[in-house]
Amino acid sequence: MSIEKMALVGTGVMGMGIAQIAAQAGLEVRLFDVQQGAAQAGLDKLKKTLEKLVAKGKITQADYDNTIARFVVLDNIEQIAGVDLVVEAIIENLEIKQKLFKQLEQIVSEQTILVSNTSSLVVTEIAASCQHKSRIAGFHFFNPVPLMKIVEVVKGLFTSDEVVDELLKLAERMGHFGVKTKDTPGFLVNHAGRAFGTESLKILGEGVATVSEMDRILREAAGFKMGPFELYDLTGLDVSHRVMESIFNQYYQEDRYRPNTLTRLMLSANTVGKKVGEGFYKYDQDTRLNQEPPQLVPQVSEFKPVWIAADYESDAEILKQYVLSQGVVLDNAETPAADSLIILATYGEDTTTASQRLNVDAKRAVNIDMLTDFNKHRVLMPSIVTEQVYVDQAHALFAANDHGVSVIEESVGFVCQRVVPMIINLACDIAQQGIATASDIDKAVRLGLGYPYGPITWGNVLGPDRILLILDRIYAITGDQRYRPSPWLQRRAKLKVDLLHSVNKVSA
Incomplete structure (x- = not known):
């Protein structure tokens, strides 16, 4: 017809x-x-x-x-x-x-x-x-x-x-x-959008970074058009929180969709966003009244030698070339010297865990997120015992030439390492369930949510092995079912198969 x-x-x-x-x-x-x-x-x-x-x-x-x-x-x-x-x-x-x-x-x-x-x-x-x-x-x-x-x-x-x-x-x-x-609950686009907000709320609840800093990181480092809390304020928690609860309950309390107590509290207080003048930010019409400025860069007159360890040699090489370009001495010894700044570039773990795994001094260790483009906003994570002089050294070093840097509290994985892989992992689950094809998931999410990439393609861009490593480690450390890697992702990462290649079979 x-x-x-x-x-x-x-x-x-x-x-x-x-x-x-x-x-x-x-x-x-x-x-x-x-x-x-x-x-x-x-x-x-x-x-x-x-x-x-x-x-x-x-x-x-x-x-x-x-x-x-x-x-x-x-x-x-x-x-x-x-x-x-x-x-x-x-x-x-x-x-x-x-x-x-x-x-x-x-x-x-x-x-x-x-x-x-x-x-x-x-x-x-x-x-x-x-x-x-x-x-x-x-x-x-x-x-x-x-x-x-x-x-x-x-x-x-x-x-x-x-x-x-x-x-x-x-x-x-x-x-x-x-x-x-x-x-299925949320169909495709609203379903695929669950990870961005819920994981951001969980990170905020752990005190890893402030609202302003998380929005800045996810905009400038990951490339989202809006940070999660800017977006919540725009749509309103009277809508967003109820959608979170609805999908969570329709999926019989599946951990991947777990809502957050903070947004329930804010909903009760009617601080639901821009429409009422207060949400995660306070507003005077279109002006945010309490948005924090970028973190101040400490003044460092002399840099200590830098020792580098990374999960991927390509990351280590980028960091070494950068350090040398800033005129800072590299410590190339097998183990770091007694006063060297220890820069780690690891995935899916906090700096404490990384320091112990690599057998280095956590008091001098600062981790850097290399998941996203190094030339974009840089994110650093000291351990809970890292001495301030080493935090300042790392901050000043990576903020050279007015480059944006955020220093966050310890987290099992960085902000981008938690939010982006969760988006990719959820999209892989959607493909596994046959809700839509991988290519349709990509196109629909880009059109419907405006993400920098379709989530399946994003997994290819960042590397399926990196995404799986992050999820495996976070799941192992936390035991939280929300981080369990999708079998659909695991198979492709282990076989080194492009995530968009021959994936339209429901049985895949």
């Missing part, structure tokens, strides 16, 4: 965004809302939006006229009859959605596809009491719909392949990437 006529039930911001791209793609769009006058108000608001696009030269007047001509505002839901597709975009309430879908079945033909824009409910449950379950699917867009070029096509247990194919074609026609996903 070809979808040419669509009805939208629920004309809020999300619904009207869907209606806009559908009409711009040439579909006739019928608008209905149970609230009297809401559908017309939604259309009037859309007209103003499109008028602004005409004024900016983004669309022509003819585009505007043709798009608006495709809308029909309905007086009652019975007028939906005769459409090829109904998109539901109402309140996130299972009982209300189920009632609506049963009502729609009495109005439309058996061939009409019925879809829900739900972001958190189970599509199979929405369809459970319907007569023709095979024509019901999820069609989940992201706000703002015209700009977020992705839609999840959710295949419930009963959804036919033909319906999924039609929705994927429609997504492409609308100018969006349609990604086919299983009907």
Whole structure:
């Protein structure tokens, strides 16, 4: 079948965004809302939006006229009859959605596809009491719909392949990437996004770094557009914390999705983010009032010799060349001299553990994170007994030429070493579960979350062996199930197989 006529039930911001791209793609769009006058108000608001696009030269007047001509505002839901597709975009309430879908079945033909824009409910449950379950699917867009070029096509247990194919074609026609996903909690994008925030909250709770410093590290070292706490403040904990709890509970308290008590406390206090003027930061309109400046670089007049040990020879070579370029003496002995600054470059462990494993003096040891690009923001981790003179030496050495440096408290792995591998590991689990293909996971996450790389590709860029080493060590040290490496990742890392190569089989 070809979808040419669509009805939208629920004309809020999300619904009207869907209606806009559908009409711009040439579909006739019928608008209905149970609230009297809401559908017309939604259309009037859309007209103003499109008028602004005409004024900016983004669309022509003819585009505007043709798009608006495709809308029909309905007086009652019975007028939906005769459409090829109904998109539901109402309140996130299972009982209300189920009632609506049963009502729609009495109005439309058996061939009409019925879809829900739900972001958190189970599509199979929405369809459970319907007569023709095979024509019901999820069609989940992201706000703002015209700009977020992705839609999840959710295949419930009963959804036919033909319906999924039609929705994927429609997504492409609308100018969006349609990604086919299983009907699982969080579907694909919200599921894949769990690791970024939850692991950052755990690191914050351990006192490893401040809110400002963690945001700075993850922006400048890892390349995220926003730090996790900036993002929480933007979206609001009234939304984010409830999503964390929902997915955690829907997965029967799976440790990977464990929420944090801090955000529950903040939610109780209504310090939910920018919308109320206070969250992780305090705000005066768009100005953050308590964002900390970069750490001050200590003044060091004379540097001690530097002894280097690293898990990877390539990291050691980068560090040695850098130290020499700064005119500092290298200690090349097998064991460090009595007063040398000991620089370690290890993965997935704290400096105490690394010092003991390498049999060096923890009082002179400072670890440096080499997971991300050394030429970006640098992160240092002394042990709990490292003498301040050695911390200052390392800080000043790596901050030369105004380079950004963060010194953090001891952690089992650095900030980036914990957050980024957890993102990659979770994506590997999603691939293992067959929720989507590895390539689709990559594209969907980049479009939906704006990460620097798709998570599977990111694993290739950083090295699957490094990611597995980090996870193995953190899991061994902490015993926390959230860090257990995905079998999907383990197999590929051990066999040195590219993470995107031949991975579309569910059994892989």
